[in-house]
Amino acid sequence: xxxxxxxxxxxxxxxxxxxxxxxxxxxxxxxxxxxxxxxxxxxxxxxxxxxxxxxxxxxxxxxxxxxxxxxxxxxxxxxxxxxxxxxxxxxxxxxxxxxxxxxxxxxxxxxxxxxxxxxxxxxxxxxxxxxxxxxxxxxxxxxxxxxxxxxxxxxxxxxxxxxxxxxxxxxxxxxxxxxxxxxxxxxxxxxxxxxxxxxxxxxxxxxxxxxxxxxxxxx
Amino acid sequence: xxxxxxxxxxxxxxxxxxxxxxxxxxxxxxxxxxxxxxxxxxxxxxxxxxxxxxxxxxxxxxxxxxxxxxxxxxxxxxxxxxxxxxxxxxxxxxxxxxxxxxxxxxxxxxxxxxxxxxxxxxxxxxxxxxxxxxxxxxxxxxxxxxxxxxxxxxxxxxxxxxxxxxxxxxxxxxxxxxxxxxxxxxxxxxxxxxxxxxxxxxxxxxxxxxxxxxxxxxx
DNA sequence: GCGATTCTGACAGCAGCCTGACATCGCGCC
DNA sequence: GGCGCGATGTCAGGCTGCTGTCAGAATCGC
Numbered sequence: 001x002x003x004x005x006x007x008x009x010x011x012x013x014x015x016x017x018x019x020x021x022x023x024x025x026x027x028x029x030x031x032x033x034x035x036x037x038x039x040x041x042x043x044x045x046x047x048x049x050x051x052x053x054x055x056x057x058x059x060x061x062x063x064x065x066x067x068x069x070x071x072x073x074x075x076x077x078x079x080x081x082x083x084x085x086x087x088x089x090x091x092x093x094x095x096x097x098x099x100x101x102x103x104x105x106x107x108x109x110x111x112x113x114x115x116x117x118x119x120x121x122x123x124x125x126x127x128x129x130x131x132x133x134x135x136x137x138x139x140x141x142x143x144x145x146x147x148x149x150x151x152x153x154x155x156x157x158x159x160x161x162x163x164x165x166x167x168x169x170x171x172x173x174x175x176x177x178x179x180x181x182x183x184x185x186x187x188x189x190x191x192x193x194x195x196x197x198x199x200x201x202x203x204x205x206x207x208x209x210x211x212x213x214x215x216x217x218x219x
Numbered sequence: 220x221x222x223x224x225x226x227x228x229x230x231x232x233x234x235x236x237x238x239x240x241x242x243x244x245x246x247x248x249x250x251x252x253x254x255x256x257x258x259x260x261x262x263x264x265x266x267x268x269x270x271x272x273x274x275x276x277x278x279x280x281x282x283x284x285x286x287x288x289x290x291x292x293x294x295x296x297x298x299x300x301x302x303x304x305x306x307x308x309x310x311x312x313x314x315x316x317x318x319x320x321x322x323x324x325x326x327x328x329x330x331x332x333x334x335x336x337x338x339x340x341x342x343x344x345x346x347x348x349x350x351x352x353x354x355x356x357x358x359x360x361x362x363x364x365x366x367x368x369x370x371x372x373x374x375x376x377x378x379x380x381x382x383x384x385x386x387x388x389x390x391x392x393x394x395x396x397x398x399x400x401x402x403x404x405x406x407x408x409x410x411x412x413x414x415x416x417x418x419x420x421x422x423x424x425x426x427x428x429x430x431x432x433x434x435x436x437x438x
Numbered sequence: 439g440c441g442a443t444t445c446t447g448a449c450a451g452c453a454g455c456c457t458g459a460c461a462t463c464g465c466g467c468c
Numbered sequence: 469g470g471c472g473c474g475a476t477g478t479c480a481g482g483c484t485g486c487t488g489t490c491a492g493a494a495t496c497g498c
Binding site: 439440441442443444445446447448449450451452453454455456457458459460461462463464465466467468 | 498
């Protein structure tokens, strides 16, 4: 396959390039958005490996632009640390998979192989929290193997928790997350939504910290 | 097979010619409408590869002319990127498939192979979703074994869903997909098209996720 | 036991969605 | 050019069920 690698860190870029090349793929390694854009305009690729944070912009922009243009080339995102928010944004923008830095080169190989297979009908990547399996692409969710439907607000709540795993979120933080600026909410809306979420996810899925807020259970 | 390639850009034309020739097909590469017309008049082809924008006119004219004359030779259109209107016009004019520039030569090979298979009487690979069978190559579709005709917009919608199986697509994503940049759409066009698609595909084919978007049913 | 806090069932209002009807546009045909 | 037809965009009326609100019950900490 012909692969475009966009990664500004020299050490990592070189390592990835060598690894992938060794497996028989043709790799074009670019270090800036501009270069990558130029390559995309002139060459067809079978796979894109995108770092999100680059000196001249975000790889997300590149991805969105491609998708808007009808380009369906598979994309694997390389995110810094455990920025689930980045992953969510990436998958929403049309990425197929993601890898968290630092990653094992053999894991990268596995994902590349998986992407190749995906065209044979493999499922979307899943994020697991306890007995929950979250599919950020299809916005679907299963609990202990059984499908669960969420409403828009419930999904937004769950996303808020997933972006900062294990974090304690105050009611105010959650409100800021669910409602646009200025849209003040009175009463105990958040509590009600937490209650509804618990009914669907299981009572222990969300832990109450009295006087402080809520936390997504790690059980 | 004997293939007529009509493409005025020298670099691309040469690359395509070499690639296709390498796969054992006979290629006649022409750079103007006039030349191509002359070839068509004197030679029988198994496949036409048409660029739409040429120095002396539009490949569309050639295509329409052929179809009007009862010529059913398979046609693959090579469009500049983002020109969705061109694609729609091309398909309406009787093209069998299109490729968006820049495209991967291997993708071109795949499409040509698909044409060759059909030519040899073998069916294209079908994608099945529920009771639907979709042939993305020949742009044909059947529901529960019975053929279904879709309009251009309906195809574009269905394609968007098929390219990311199971994904939840927001109204905005779908709009980006159906309409070129800048062509702002007001009102509930997407909803209406979804409704029309459902009428043809069956009510359960497309699932509504209130407040978030739509998903192609997996049933 | 008592106050503070949180949970949850019930309900009404309305945002979001569906769909039939109509206007418009482009295209082919005569 | 005139005509007919199908595709597409727009709109409005009607319906569904999400969502915010409230109040009473339950729980917690002391």
